[in-house]
Amino acid sequence: MATPSSTRLDLDGNPIKPLTICMIGAGGFIGSHLCEKLMSETAHKVLAFDVYNDKIKHLLELETLPWNGRIQFHRLNIKRDSRLEGLIKMADLVINLAAICTPADYNTRPLDTIYSNFIDALPVVKYCSETNKRLIHFYTCEVYGKTIGSFLPKDSPLRQDPAYYVLKDDVSPCIFGSIEKQRWSYACAKQLIERLLKSGKVQQESLWDSRI
Numbered sequence: 313m314a315t316p317s318s319t320r321l322d323l324d325g326n327p328i329k330p331l332t333i334c335m336i337g338a339g340g341f342i343g344s345h346l347c348e349k350l351m352s353e354t355a356h357k358v359l360a361f362d363v364y365n366d367k368i369k370h371l372l373e374l375e376t377l378p379w380n381g382r383i384q385f386h387r388l389n390i391k392r393d394s395r396l397e398g399l400i401k402m403a404d405l406v407i408n409l410a411a412i413c414t415p416a417d418y419n420t421r422p423l424d425t426i427y428s429n430f431i432d433a434l435p436v437v438k439y440c441s442e443t444n445k446r447l448i449h450f451y452t453c454e455v456y457g458k459t460i461g462s463f464l465p466k467d468s469p470l471r472q473d474p475a476y477y478v479l480k481d482d483v484s485p486c487i488f489g490s491i492e493k494q495r496w497s498y499a500c501a502k503q504l505i506e507r508l509l510k511s512g513k514v515q516q517e518s519l520w521d522s523r524i
């Protein structure tokens with residue numbers, strides 16, 4: 313792994329000040345890799361929150377690791393933990409990765425999926441808004457639903473046109489399946505939190521400037 317560089321520069325050529333990053337869902341697939349990258353290639357500090365830490369144990373265990381002290385794990389369920397607000401206050405940047413996002417769960421646990429991707433994210437959005445913290449909230453291409461091409465009648469000549477299979481941010485219409493199909497619970501919940509973040513109306517003067 314590369315060693316953290318003390319001379320990382322922003323796009324204007326100015327040195328980047330080390331941040332304290334509150335990463336929720338840090339023990340998951342994306343979070344664990346992001347923690348590895350942040351530890352090995354930056355000087356940022358990470359407050360890592362999750363209910364599991366198996367995937368980041370190797371970053372936490374050895375006191376001899378060069379980033380010793382720059383990553384702290386907090387076993388915390390954002391559904392019910394009064395520490396969340398205080399920990400968010402300590403951060404310069406919040407990254408929310410916590411979600412139920414496994415396709416098998418959309419069909420079998422639609423309610424949990426909706427809670428996880430919408431209701432449970434609300435306190436994070438609220439605390440970031442109240443304390444004016446920058447929030448990076450992960451979304452998904454699922455919010456686009458189906459392509460127009462896949463929705464066209466089977467014998468439509470338009471099905472041959474590649475343009476009908478392109479999904480473009482902020483332009484493509486959103487075509488979901490029927491309410492009967494629980495498979496769309498994830499996409500709908502993700503789209504709703506996305507709309508809330510985009511509205512900027514939950515709290516005035518808040519920062520909702522990022523999504524991934």
Ligand SMILES: NC(=O)c1ccc[n+]([C@@H]2O[C@H](COP(=O)([O-])OP(=O)(O)OC[C@H]3O[C@@H](n4cnc5c(N)ncnc54)[C@H](O)[C@@H]3O)[C@@H](O)[C@H]2O)c1
Pocket residue numbers: 336337338339340341342343361362363364388389390391408409410411412413428432450451452453
């Ligand atoms: N992995 C992908 O290919 C992909 C694609 C598109 C979008 N995303 C989005 O990126 C984000 C992260 O995805 P991932 O693949 O790393 O998922 P993941 O399931 O690997 O990680 C999510 C983590 O969140 C934690 N978590 C869930 N609920 C929690 C709670 N209530 N309190 C604390 N921790 C909780 C889980 O324990 C898990 O470690 C999600 O929002 C997902 O929708 C991922």
